[in-house]
Amino acid sequence: MYYLNIGDSPINVDALYQKLKDPQYGGIVTFVGTVRQWTGDIETKYIDYSAYHPMAEKQLEKLAAPIEAKGARVVIAHRTGHLELTDEAVFVGVAAAHRGDAFRWCEYLIDTLKQEVPIWKKETDTDAVRWGD
Amino acid sequence: MYYLNIGDSPINVDALYQKLKDPQYGGIVTFVGTVRQWTGDIETKYIDYSAYHPMAEKQLEKLAAPIEAKGARVVIAHRTGHLELTDEAVFVGVAAAHRGDAFRWCEYLIDTLKQEVPIWKKETDTDAVRWGD
Amino acid sequence: MQIQVKLFAMLQEALGETVTVEVPATPSAEEIKGAVSQIAPNLKQMIQTSRLAVNQEFTTNAPIQLQSTDEVALIPPVSGG
Amino acid sequence: MQIQVKLFAMLQEALGETVTVEVPATPSAEEIKGAVSQIAPNLKQMIQTSRLAVNQEFTTNAPIQLQSTDEVALIPPVSGG
Numbered sequence: 288m289y290y291l292n293i294g295d296s297p298i299n300v301d302a303l304y305q306k307l308k309d310p311q312y313g314g315i316v317t318f319v320g321t322v323r324q325w326t327g328d329i330e331t332k333y334i335d336y337s338a339y340h341p342m343a344e345k346q347l348e349k350l351a352a353p354i355e356a357k358g359a360r361v362v363i364a365h366r367t368g369h370l371e372l373t374d375e376a377v378f379v380g381v382a383a384a385h386r387g388d389a390f391r392w393c394e395y396l397i398d399t400l401k402q403e404v405p406i407w408k409k410e411t412d413t414d415a416v417r418w419g420d
Numbered sequence: 421m422y423y424l425n426i427g428d429s430p431i432n433v434d435a436l437y438q439k440l441k442d443p444q445y446g447g448i449v450t451f452v453g454t455v456r457q458w459t460g461d462i463e464t465k466y467i468d469y470s471a472y473h474p475m476a477e478k479q480l481e482k483l484a485a486p487i488e489a490k491g492a493r494v495v496i497a498h499r500t501g502h503l504e505l506t507d508e509a510v511f512v513g514v515a516a517a518h519r520g521d522a523f524r525w526c527e528y529l530i531d532t533l534k535q536e537v538p539i540w541k542k543e544t545d546t547d548a549v550r551w552g553d
Numbered sequence: 554m555q556i557q558v559k560l561f562a563m564l565q566e567a568l569g570e571t572v573t574v575e576v577p578a579t580p581s582a583e584e585i586k587g588a589v590s591q592i593a594p595n596l597k598q599m600i601q602t603s604r605l606a607v608n609q610e611f612t613t614n615a616p617i618q619l620q621s622t623d624e625v626a627l628i629p630p631v632s633g634g
Numbered sequence: 635m636q637i638q639v640k641l642f643a644m645l646q647e648a649l650g651e652t653v654t655v656e657v658p659a660t661p662s663a664e665e666i667k668g669a670v671s672q673i674a675p676n677l678k679q680m681i682q683t684s685r686l687a688v689n690q691e692f693t694t695n696a697p698i699q700l701q702s703t704d705e706v707a708l709i710p711p712v713s714g715g
Contacts, residue, residue: 325443400633476714
């Protein structure tokens with residue numbers, strides 16, 4: 288059964304990874320998005336994320352349920368609040384019997400999360416404050 | 421700089437993940453292969469992996485170097501010796517500025533590792549012992 | 554009818570957590586966005602690129618059968634991940 | 635010339651860590667595999683599907699300029715990961 292979380296606590300990558308381990312799965316693919324310092328010439332100092340609760344959680348469920356229905360396991364966590372450089376903003380993990388599926392579904396989930404889940408990034412760069420990207 | 425290891429010690433997923441974190445990368449994709457219990461009707465009890473040292477390490481370097489030359493970071497570990505169900509056999513991680521690259525390169529590395537790196541699996545199933553797969 | 558519209562991100566920073574607007578019965582998403590734009594003409598472009606959610610579901614282009622208890626929200630382009 | 639060939643996996647289990655075989659000067663990979671197959675005809679299929687490595691590099695189809703100090707190995711189909 289999937290595990291989904293959106294909240295201010297730091298993302299514990301190892302604890303989330305452990306939720307994906309299971310004798311029935313041979314391949315685990317995870318994506319972690321961290322706060323990057325440079326985007327071209329723009330230097331980021333920190334990022335604040337906000338979410339529309341609980342719509343964001345409902346949207347994650349809509350993403351995860353069809354993948355789980357194919358027999359995989361899905362774990363997604365998104366952090367909100369104040370994040371510093373290298374802090375984990377998002378974790379998306381898929382455990383599946385076959386690795387090709389795990390890669391495909393993990394990438395689908397992060398791509399779709401970035402389109403369909405009401406979470407916003409307010410980036411404080413050295414030169415300006417920017418919403419989104 | 422890449423980190424590559426082939427050896428009998430258990431794979432510490434969290435320690436390997438930490439090697440991929442860096443302010444210059446925004447996306448980290450990892451693949452972990454674990455010992456799966458069922459493959460169709462065949463039930464696996466345990467797996468022993470062996471390697472041709474140091475040719476296997478040299479082959480990993482040949483895989484990792486061109487990806488690192490594109491500006492990404494590569495971490496690969498393969499365990500040898502005796503593995504039980506859910507034990508991690510292989511970890512492949514790529515940190516890159518853009519997530520699409522990280523997904524593509526991580527999958528390329530595990531696909532190519534499975535073709536070009538002299539490591540062998542001896543699978544003890546409930547009905548028979550099988551080499552390879 | 555008069556409705557409250559929840560706001561987020563840069564819209565919330567500019568206009569507060571909700572705005573109250575007057576809309577026709579069974580309004581379209583465009584009509585609701587237009588009513589919010591009238592309050593904040595300087596944010597019109599951002600409002601036009603936002604999506605509408607009713608009861609935490611994105612709406613389609615169809616007219617919306619709004620009840621007074623419905624939760625209406627303007628969702629600026631998301632940027633999670 | 636006489637060479638030692640390192641073996642791995644199922645070949646090592648069946649025949650030990652190395653076998654010594656007689657091969658022509660500048661042998662092809664096929665000739666070396668053929669010489670090992672003569673020692674173990676029952677493993678011929680496995681030997682044929684193996685790749686040859688010299689000094690820990692996979693060989694091509696070209697004739698091999700073997701030195702007596704070269705490390706020659708038969709690599710059965712790999713199955714890591």
